[in-house]
Amino acid sequence: xxxxxxxxxxxxxxxxxxGLRAGSAAREPIQGRTGVPVLMTVDQxxxxxxxxxxxxxxxxxxxxxxxxxxxxxxxxxxxQDVAGIEFTSAPDDESFVRPLVRDYLALEVDLEGIYASIGxxxxxxxxxxxxxxxxxxxxxxxxxxxxxxxSSASNIPRISSNIESICAAFGREVRAGDxxxxxxxxxxxxxxxxxxxxxxxxxxxxxxFIASTAxxxxxxxxxxxxLREAPYEEAxxxxxxxxxxxxxxxxxxxxxxxDKLEAFPVDVWVERALQEWYLRGADKKLTRSKMRLWAxxxxxxxxxxxxxxxxxxxxLQGRRRx
DNA sequence: TTCCAGGTCCGGC
DNA sequence: GCCGGACCTGGA
Numbered sequence: 112x113x114x115x116x117x118x119x120x121x122x123x124x125x126x127x128x129x130g131l132r133a134g135s136a137a138r139e140p141i142q143g144r145t146g147v148p149v150l151m152t153v154d155q156x157x158x159x160x161x162x163x164x165x166x167x168x169x170x171x172x173x174x175x176x177x178x179x180x181x182x183x184x185x186x187x188x189x190x191q192d193v194a195g196i197e198f199t200s201a202p203d204d205e206s207f208v209r210p211l212v213r214d215y216l217a218l219e220v221d222l223e224g225i226y227a228s229i230g231x232x233x234x235x236x237x238x239x240x241x242x243x244x245x246x247x248x249x250x251x252x253x254x255x256x257x258x259x260x261x262s263s264a265s266n267i268p269r270i271s272s273n274i275e276s277i278c279a280a281f282g283r284e285v286r287a288g289d290x291x292x293x294x295x296x297x298x299x300x301x302x303x304x305x306x307x308x309x310x311x312x313x314x315x316x317x318x319x320f321i322a323s324t325a326x327x328x329x330x331x332x333x334x335x336x337x338l339r340e341a342p343y344e345e346a347x348x349x350x351x352x353x354x355x356x357x358x359x360x361x362x363x364x365x366x367x368x369x370d371k372l373e374a375f376p377v378d379v380w381v382e383r384a385l386q387e388w389y390l391r392g393a394d395k396k397l398t399r400s401k402m403r404l405w406a407x408x409x410x411x412x413x414x415x416x417x418x419x420x421x422x423x424x425x426x427l428q429g430r431r432r433x
Numbered sequence: 434t435t436c437c438a439g440g441t442c443c444g445g446c
Numbered sequence: 447g448c449c450g451g452a453c454c455t456g457g458a
Contacts, residue, residue, distance in 0.1 A: 166439070263440035269456065270439080315454025320441080357441050378439040398448070399440095422439085 148188075149205040151213065152195040156222045158244030159191040165423050167248050167367045169258050169271040170278075170295075181278070182251070183211045184294045186287035201287035217249045225372075229410055229417040234388050238420040247419055248367055252335040253328060254295040255368035256350075259360040260320050276312040280304070301325035320355025327353055335369075343371045358400045366415040375406045375414045384425040 163171040163178050171180040176190045185208055189198040196216075200208035213219070222244070230236045261273045274295075281300045282293035296304070302325040310318035328335060338346040346369060350361035358377070365374035377385075377399040385402055386395045389409070397405060410417040 259439085260441095264438055264453085265440090265455085266438050266457090272456095310454085313455065316441090316452090317454080355441065359440060363439085376439080380439065426439085 147205075148197045148199050149209070150195055150197055151209055153218060155218055155220070155246075156244040157191065157196075157216070157218070157246060158242060159189060159196065161242050161245040161423065162216065162248065163189075165245060165419065166267050166426070167419075168250055168255075169267070169274045179290070179292075181285060181292045181294060182215055183208060184283075184285065186285050186290055186292050187212060188287075199287070202285065215249055217246055220246070222246065225413045225416050228413050229420075235417055235420060238424040242420060242423055245419065245423060247372065247416060249370065250368040251295070252338070252364060252368040253298060256324065256328070256335070256353075256356070256360075256364050257295075257301070257321055259363040260324060260355040261314055261317055262363075263317065263355070263360070273312065273314050277301070277309070277314070280308070280312055298325050298329040302329040317355060323354035324356065339369045343373055346371065347374075358403065362403065366418070372413050372415045373407055373411075375403045375410070375418045377402045377406075378422075380422050380425045381418060384421045388421075 171178050179188045185200045185203050187200045189196050261270050278293040281296035281304050285292050306318045306322040333349040350356050362374040362376035365371035407414045
């Protein structure tokens with residue numbers, strides 16, 4: 112693909128994901144304006160709706176063909192058309208936000224190559240045909256980490272509600288025209304919030320996990336952005352040392368925010384999919400982390416993409432049939 | 434009312 | 447290492 116220095120990820124790495132407006136006074140509202148929609152061309156398969164609503168991220172809200180979320184401390188609105196993506200951002204202008212959004216959508220990742228790598232079996236081939244253009248996002252690892260700590264024994268509507276509550280309570284207000292949202296709080300902000308105030312927001316038994324993990328990340332142990340450069344196994348070890356982070360949550364963070372496309376989160380949906388469609392005999396009784404090893408071996412370096420297509424397929428089928 | 438939901442942790446084999 | 451129970455809360 113053509114070299115595009117703004118989509119390599121290097122630019123985004125040089126820009127802190129948290130605290131882009133660190134010069135602002137703490138908790139001072141970020142005042143914006145309504146942006147004029149600009150076009151971002153896309154030369155890769157992209158199904159924006161599936162990508163944003165497939166349970167990788169929990170802050171995107173749909174309004175007809177527009178999707179509104181808060182990323183990089185901006186309210187971003189996007190819609191897909193034949194030419195690419197129309198989007199607006201506020202308070203920062205679109206020229207600043209565009210490369211960040213390209214990076215967020217991982218538009219430099221060669222999906223055709225990945226399809227060729229994982230699409231050998233019929234089950235995946237069919238899922239790829241159904242959800243062609245579903246992409247694995249490259250999110251802010253801190254927001255991703257907290258989101259998936261919240262995900263345990265929960266469901267997407269509740270996770271979204273928990274995350275919005277956390278942002279409203281401890282983040283900073285962002286405005287775009289008449290829209291008001293809040294940024295995702297920094298590790299410091301959540302560490303200061305503490306367990307009790309988190310619990311009052313309705314996150315339940317996850318409150319002490321979030322508080323403890325926020326404290327660790329605020330102290331730089333581990334440094335999440337460094338994990339993006341670390342080998343998979345090392346990053347996995349560092350993440351699972353955090354409170355409330357087991358094999359499944361860690362693999363979600365590795366896949367959806369830390370560029371580890373071999374990560375393979377095994378939740379109840381993926382477990383059922385593997386048992387029913389792939390595993391035979393005694394293998395059906397494998398523990399979840401053994402299933403992850405099996406999948407990494409079977410699907411290869413892009414096992415995470417295979418996971419996302421299987422998960423999406425299984426979840427939507429589940430909604431239809433059972 | 435009871436059960437279950439995108440798990441993790443802890444204690445007992 | 448594996449297994450079972452507890453853990454918040456909201457919706458069916």
